[in-house]
Amino acid sequence: MAKQILVTGGLGFIGSHTVVELQNAGFDVVVIDDLSNTTLKVLDQIAEITGKKPSFEQIDLRIKQDVKNFFDKYQVDGIIHFAAFKAVGESMHKPLDYYENNLGALVYLLQEMRDRKLDNFIFSSSCTVYGQADELPITEKAPVKKAESVYGNTKQIGEEIIQDASKAHGINAIALRYFNPVGAHPSTKIGELPLGVPQNLIPFITQTAAGIREELSVFGDDYPTPDGTAVRDYIHVVDLAKAHIAALNRLIEKKNKESYEFFNVGTGKGSSVLEVINAFETANDVKLKYKIVDRRAGDITAAYADTTIANKELAWKTELGLQEALKSAWEWQLKQK
Template sequence: MKNILVTGGLGFIGSHTVVELQNTGYHVIIVDDLSNSKIEVLERIKEITGIAPEFHQIDLRIKQDVKDLFANTTIDGIIHFAAFKAVGESVEKPLDYYENNIGSLVYLLQEMRDRNIDHFIFSSSCTVYGQADELPITENAPIKPAASPYGNTKQIGEEIIKESCEAYGMNAIALRYFNPIGAHDSIKIGELPLGVPQNLIPFVTQTAAGIREQLSVFGDDYDTQDGTAIRDYIHVVDLAKAHIVALQRLLHKENKSSFEFFNIGTGKGSSVLEVVKSFEKVSATKLNYKIVDRRPGDITAAYADTTLAEKELRWKTEKSLDEALLSAWQWQQENK
């Protein structure tokens, strides 16, 4: 049984990936500092899978704690989620984002180098493309200057991993995913941000539940069909499964270069107002929303061309936008 370290493993995407890893037969070691997650998720994972993952509460910015973890744990591969992730907040707090997102990555890679550990999956983002010249976005699209410090940490992170792979003989895959939403079919885990949500869907569900008074739609003057920004919304379970096939690609030595990257999305763009209408349909709930000014760092449209992932990873999404939004609403109702 392979030992897989999952950083940020109690977070939204991390917890769903832990479930898929355990269901596939891996032994999972979770590291999380609980800065944007809750310890209760650990028990929820056990309820779903019947297995309690190994857990360490560690802040990956503390180098000695990272060294101690690796000194006392056998690790065969790493899936690295732990990072700050809010575009708007990163504009306000760039140094926090660089310290956390870059420093922790470097410390992990140093331990991999020093202990001859291979197999690294990086939680990257479509933000590396900025506002792409052509849609849908392929992996051949140029990397544009980042529109936010968050996006820049993903660009820099990929560069650090690529150069480390070339220098130290490691193998890694960056998954550039689009907008994960939804919750596990069990409705035991889902997106539960602490404080005011930074992403659209939890703000939608919290508004519908009466927790938030009103949903702000940031901008209706984009060059899109209805004037609102377009994104590619992928069900988090589909996204989690992409991490499993990417890890297996490395473990089975099927990768074609030491550093690979793949777009992980549905291949379909949906505007903010389309998401609102879809949610109102599946939830039978009318949303109170208001058009407000654009946010700094936001782009007009981004959705994936998933051809490469479908061919090389033999992976594609299975769940629809309606299914994802319904599961998000069910999750919200369970966690009022």
């Protein structure tokens, strides 16, 4: 009998791609989403890609009783937890909203796992836990520094909560520390479509190219990098989704070496904002209108991954490059009406 996996935030950008990969791998999926940054249409698009519609519950995970009611209704064999607010800039202006949403929901899920003796928890973490790392590329041995943003702090505290719960209650858990997910599914049926003004670079690029946004703001050109703009590790969302399947299988097959583990998930290559803009223009034969503006609070200079441990322990590695990601992102944008 197929194992049933709960995916919170499963209609979001990374969540929806992971649901597709889970279903393709033979898992049954139940999605929780509050639809605060996505639409129900994504459920149908997942079904079009995989031939199967996942079960769905619209739940705000901040409401403890609703979380309890869900677990009264469903028996799950594992949880992949994406549901969170995720904009670095916004988190600096709405810290209490971020702490309530990103940490409260996590605690309620873990309490239900403890009370019902459930296992196998995968946490959507972030390279922001490293802050501005002393050495690049960033390995898992890099110290977790004081967060540069409230969002980053919720990921740090989230990992600490999981580690403590794992130790006390025997919950096996893996935190995947993503770098910067980009791109869209090759079917162009799902992709990154934030509601309102995009907070991430790639959807702002595609919306600017499509004429939805007047111009792209590049936050700072005075960083100590080759062209002065911030450097990040951009990973294709399909590669990232597959890392979750590898992590889930590791837990289900009891191949984890500790009750709590964490892995860097990136490409190992850093690209500056201007390099991404140039790569987008080249890949899609489109010109972008952009301007340099002041740095944004909470942003660091550079971050890119050393993925050696994830490659070895998860038997996973990226297969798609930046050009492919930017091409798929643009094809996805062109299909939006």
